[in-house]
Amino acid sequence: MLSCGYFTVSKIVNNRGINMAELVWKGKYTNQQWASDEEAEIIISNPTIQHFYTYESIERQSADNWSNVAPSSTQSWYNRLILGDKNAVLPALLYEFAGQINLIYIDPPFMTGRDFKSGMQLAYSDKWDNDLDAYLQWLYETFILLRQLLASNGSIYVHLDWRITHYARVILDEVFGYNPGTDGPGFKNEIIWHYQSGGRSLKHYARKHDTILLYTKSAHYCFHGERIGERRGAKKRNHMKKCVDTGGHVQWTISSAGRLYTYDEDTFMTPTDVWSDISHLHQKDPERNGYATQKPAALLERIILASSEENDLVLDCFCGSGVTPTVADQLGRRWIACDQSELALKTTCERLLAQDQVHPFILQRIAEGTSAHVNSGKYGIIEPANNQADQ
Numbered sequence: 001m002l003s004c005g006y007f008t009v010s011k012i013v014n015n016r017g018i019n020m021a022e023l024v025w026k027g028k029y030t031n032q033q034w035a036s037d038e039e040a041e042i043i044i045s046n047p048t049i050q051h052f053y054t055y056e057s058i059e060r061q062s063a064d065n066w067s068n069v070a071p072s073s074t075q076s077w078y079n080r081l082i083l084g085d086k087n088a089v090l091p092a093l094l095y096e097f098a099g100q101i102n103l104i105y106i107d108p109p110f111m112t113g114r115d116f117k118s119g120m121q122l123a124y125s126d127k128w129d130n131d132l133d134a135y136l137q138w139l140y141e142t143f144i145l146l147r148q149l150l151a152s153n154g155s156i157y158v159h160l161d162w163r164i165t166h167y168a169r170v171i172l173d174e175v176f177g178y179n180p181g182t183d184g185p186g187f188k189n190e191i192i193w194h195y196q197s198g199g200r201s202l203k204h205y206a207r208k209h210d211t212i213l214l215y216t217k218s219a220h221y222c223f224h225g226e227r228i229g230e231r232r233g234a235k236k237r238n239h240m241k242k243c244v245d246t247g248g249h250v251q252w253t254i255s256s257a258g259r260l261y262t263y264d265e266d267t268f269m270t271p272t273d274v275w276s277d278i279s280h281l282h283q284k285d286p287e288r289n290g291y292a293t294q295k296p297a298a299l300l301e302r303i304i305l306a307s308s309e310e311n312d313l314v315l316d317c318f319c320g321s322g323v324t325p326t327v328a329d330q331l332g333r334r335w336i337a338c339d340q341s342e343l344a345l346k347t348t349c350e351r352l353l354a355q356d357q358v359h360p361f362i363l364q365r366i367a368e369g370t371s372a373h374v375n376s377g378k379y380g381i382i383e384p385a386n387n388q389a390d391q
């Protein structure tokens, strides 16, 4: 075991049987829960687990070409907007959705040490009393539960910044696996989202990027670089050789490791892992809805198009301004969104309703109680038997 100051890096065999380095913090082993799929089974079958209470259902008249996306032809589906702490919501979701979520995007608190306000109202507190151990434990438990919710071909994008990315990568490697090649589960990309917001420190380089980590549950996952890429076109970009046929059509060739690669000008290039073409939302951006830390819809559009298919199920358990459910809805994906903040839920709900069209969704919150669950089939979800009684 190696000791790196405050933390310890040790060699472990992770729960996927891989021998690898591990990040250890105070409380990791005393608090550890749900570390394996077998232990998740215990949660799923635990009748004392909290469950959801549906307090409103929102259905708009659908336009002719706007279908009510459904997981199967026999079951109607309602998207879900849930008020609650992820510590309660994720275990409750496991009961219904273990292994069924196709795409997860999370933009959790970054341990900034700040309170975030929208106007005078507190949106959420990101202070953590400077307790990095507590924060890492919280993040670790989140990743473990999210992995168990993910479908075998699912992907997770974790949006962080310079404060936490390095810790999160080691933890994600432990939970999802680290295979720098392309043919295993786990790490796929460290995406740099580079933006030009105001403010430049005189003491160090201006910090102008966030990091979005992409991990997959297995080697078989959905990825469509062509949907989000730029057309190769006729303009010269690098060392490729340009060939123009008699019809004026351009092809690009390059040889590498003894092989000749040929690309048509009409093909689409997968974007690189540095995204500089999506602007942050400036103060007066019309997309802004007033929620602090709101991310641009273009970012989510790229992620959802690349890593999911129509009708797939998308989850964001820190939905804030509602960017993920709104973009998912517009792109015909099913979605589940959650946040602990009443303001986030209100903002998300208003944002969804401000769209010209929105698929039916229900508002839920965690209901305390110990009722057993039964499948009522209503809203395409599994609801607790004595839902009303538990309010």
Ligand SMILES: C[S@@+](CC[C@H](N)C(=O)[O-])C[C@H]1O[C@@H](n2cnc3c(N)ncnc32)[C@H](O)[C@@H]1O
Residues within 6 Å of the ligand: 084, 085, 086, 087, 107, 108, 109, 123, 124, 291, 292, 293, 294, 295, 296, 317, 318, 319, 320, 321, 322, 323, 338, 339, 340, 341, 344
């Ligand atoms: C960085 S913001 C997300 C911003 C969002 N991606 C957007 O574009 O608007 C983090 C969110 O996590 C929520 N949050 C913090 N702790 C939470 C918890 N334990 N459970 C659920 N939500 C939580 C906060 O209320 C906040 O809305």
